[in-house]
Amino acid sequence: MAFEQFELACADNGDIRLLQVTDTHLFAKDEHNLLGINTSDSYQRVVEEIRHSQQSYDWVLATGDLSQDHSKDSYRRFANITRQLEKPCFWLPGNHDFRPHTTALSESGIIDAKHLISEHWQIIMLDTQVTGKPMGLLSSEQLEGLATALQQYPEKSVLICMHHQAVPVGSRWLDQHNLKNADEFFQVVAGCSKVRAVLFGHVHQNFEMEHRGIAFMASPSTCIQFLPLSAHFALDHQQPGWRYITLKSDGTISTRVCRLAERTFLPDPDSKGY
Ligand SMILES: Nc1ncnc2c1ncn2[C@@H]1O[C@@H]2COP(=O)(O)O[C@H]2[C@H]1O
Ligand SMILES: [Fe+2]
Known part of the structure; x- marks a missing residue:
């Protein structure tokens, strides 16, 4: 199995400049909220802040x-708010996404391609969803697609994106919902020295760790935040955020997490989960 490919143009200096937004947890209704945070309002504020920032992304x-x-x-x-960023958007599914209705994304201009190719880099967007379960798993098709992509462009540096964490983030309650077959994932990537980074969501916090020579990076949600290193479910009062990532032509990466400055979005302190 091979993933459908999409050609990514780079900036004038050869960089691939990315913006990651994750875990928007949106509802159909304007007034609905997740643990006290209106997820539409928080994503809208994040997008406004990104639009006002000086940082470029493509x-x-x-x-x-x-x-x-x-x-x-x-x-x-999601598509209506994301459109305000005025850049093409690619997506991958998380445990909460409902595949029969994600057709609304492509109908609204969000791009479905999962294998993005540029001169020096390839970005592989994996599907770790197990329908109805909070944990993640890479199917044999996904592992095969990954292996095929790595073999097809052995000279390109690689960014792999997925929803679930392939490495523990240090919170017991959250790490029970991890990528269950991370060992199989590592077996596939072990054959390729060009895998530079794995970018993920799901953990609703800023996380950066190097493991087996690969940078693992997760980013704040655009709504609620989980308290890092907590054994039991706990929310953090940090604000919604996003991440910029620049993939450079020499195979190195620079990255930066940003959050809303004003403390507008505070979750219900009595929340026990969802
Ligand atoms: N109190 C809790 N204990 C364990 N898991 C939870 C709790 N609350 C929510 N979850 C699950 O943990 C998941 C982590 O992030 P998600 O947004 O994927 O969705 C969350 C829920 O599926
Ligand atoms: Fe998730």
Whole structure:
């Protein structure tokens, strides 16, 4: 199995400049919220802040859990807010996404391609969803597609994106919902020294760690934040955020996480989960 390919143009200096938004958890209805945060308002504020920032980016990557209520309208809402960024957006599914209704994404201009190719880099967007379960798993088709992509362009540096964490983030309650066959994933990437980074969502926090020579990076959600290194479910009062990533032509990466400055979005302190 091979993934459908999409050619990525680079900036004048050869860089691939990315913006990651993740875990928007949107609803169809304007007034619905997740643990006290109106997820539409928080994503809209994030997009406004990105528009006002000086940082340039050419492509948007959305790394799953775009919807919280499974509705087609929640995916239309995602596309409508994301459109304001005025850059092409690629997406991959998280555990909360509902595949029969994600068709609303492509109908609204969000790009479905999962294998993005540029002169010096390839970006591979993997599907780790197990329908109805919070944990992640790479199917044999996904592992085969990954292996095929790595073999096809052995000279290109690689960024792999997926929703779930392939390495523990250090919170017991959250790490039980991890990528269950991370060992199989590592077997496939072990054959390729060009894998530079794995970018993920799901953990609703800024996380950066090097493991087996690969940079693992997760980013704040655009809505609720989980408290890092907590054994039990706990929310953080940090604000919604996003990440910029620059893939340079020499195979190196520079990255930066940003958050909303004003403390507008505060979750319900009595939340026990969702
Ligand atoms: N209190 C909790 N304990 C364990 N898991 C939870 C709890 N609350 C929510 N979850 C699950 O953990 C997941 C982590 O992030 P998600 O947004 O994917 O969705 C969350 C839920 O599926
Ligand atoms: Fe998730």
